[in-house]
Each structure stands twice: as C-alpha cells, then as structure tokens.
Amino acid sequence: MTTFRISEAAALLGVSSDTVRRWVDAGRLGAERDEHGHRRVDGADLAAFARSQVGTAGDGGRSSARNRFRGIVTEVIRDAVMAQVEIAAGPFRVVSLMSRQAADELGLEAGVVADAVIKSTNVVVEIPGHDRVAGHV
Numbered sequence: 431m432t433t434f435r436i437s438e439a440a441a442l443l444g445v446s447s448d449t450v451r452r453w454v455d456a457g458r459l460g461a462e463r464d465e466h467g468h469r470r471v472d473g474a475d476l477a478a479f480a481r482s483q484v485g486t487a488g489d490g491g492r493s494s495a496r497n498r499f500r501g502i503v504t505e506v507i508r509d510a511v512m513a514q515v516e517i518a519a520g521p522f523r524v525v526s527l528m529s530r531q532a533a534d535e536l537g538l539e540a541g542v543v544a545d546a547v548i549k550s551t552n553v554v555v556e557i558p559g560h561d562r563v564a565g566h567v
Contacts, residue, residue: 432473436461439471443480444520453479495549499524503542506533513538517546524548 436454440447453459454469459479461469501519513533517524524546538544 433462433464433470434473434476436469436471439476441521442476443483493547495547497548497550499546499548501544501546503538503540503544505540506538508533515544517544519546 434442436450437447439459440450443450450459450471451469454461454471459471460475461471464470499517499519499522501517501522501524503515504518505514505516507514508530511530513528513530515526515528515533515538517526526546536544
C-alpha cells in the first residue's frame with residue numbers, strides 16, 4: 431500500500447504542508463501515524479481527496495476538454511503570424527502555439543491570468559524514478 435508523508439501530499443496537491451495538516455486536523459483528509467509518529471496519508475485516500483478538489487469551468491460553459499490548468503502568463507513571444515504563450519500553472523509549465531491574432535484578441539501578456547485547456551488523444555504517463563516504459567522490457 432502506497433502512503434505519502436504530509437510534505438509529499440502537499441507537493442502533489444499543489445499546496446503547503448501546513449494546509450494539508452489543517453485538512454487532516456479538520457478531518458477533511460485522513461492520515462495515520464507511522465511508527466515514528468509522523469502522519470502518513472494513504473495513496474487511495476489522497477487520490478479520492480484530490481479528485482474531490484478538482485474544480486470545473488468557472489464560466490458555466492460546457493466543453494469536452496477535462497484538463498484545465500489555471501495559471502499566470504509568464505511570457506508571450508510574437509512574430510508576424512504566430513505567438514508562443516507560456517503559462518505557469520502551479521509547478522507546471524504549459525506552452526501553447528497560436529495565431530498572433532488570437533493572442534492579441536485575448537490580450538495575452540505577462541501577468542495575465544489564463545486557463546490552459548488541453549484535449550489530447552495521446553497522453554504519456556511516466557512513473558518517476560522508473561527506467562522502464564509500460565509495454566517495453
């Protein structure tokens with residue numbers, strides 16, 4: 431059974447360790463003490479909690495895209511036709527290529543809050559620290 435230290439759970443949820451401790455103390459997230467007295471969160475419980483915290487589109491709109499990352503635009507590089515937009519969404523860096531016209535119409539500049547909405551038919555899943563790729567020996 432996979433368990434996580436409070437600091438690991440915090441990193442995965444994108445919050446501080448103090449926030450996770452408050453959630454545990456308030457009974458919102460379960461945790462057990464290990465043999466050293468440190469709190470550990472069960473992996474399945476953490477996954478269920480993370481799923482319950484996932485927000486939906488705030489504008490009331492409907493979309494088949496389920497991957498939404500709210501962040502801050504950190505850089506916009508424009509040329510005559512295209513624009514490269516970089517968004518910092520928590521610990522993640524999302525880069526989008528779009529027409530310059532679209533970037534201009536959206537008013538994208540460093541410091542603007544934006545949502546990166548991602549829909550893809552190809553998603554690569556990796557396990558940190560493992561050299562083996564699923565399906566390959």
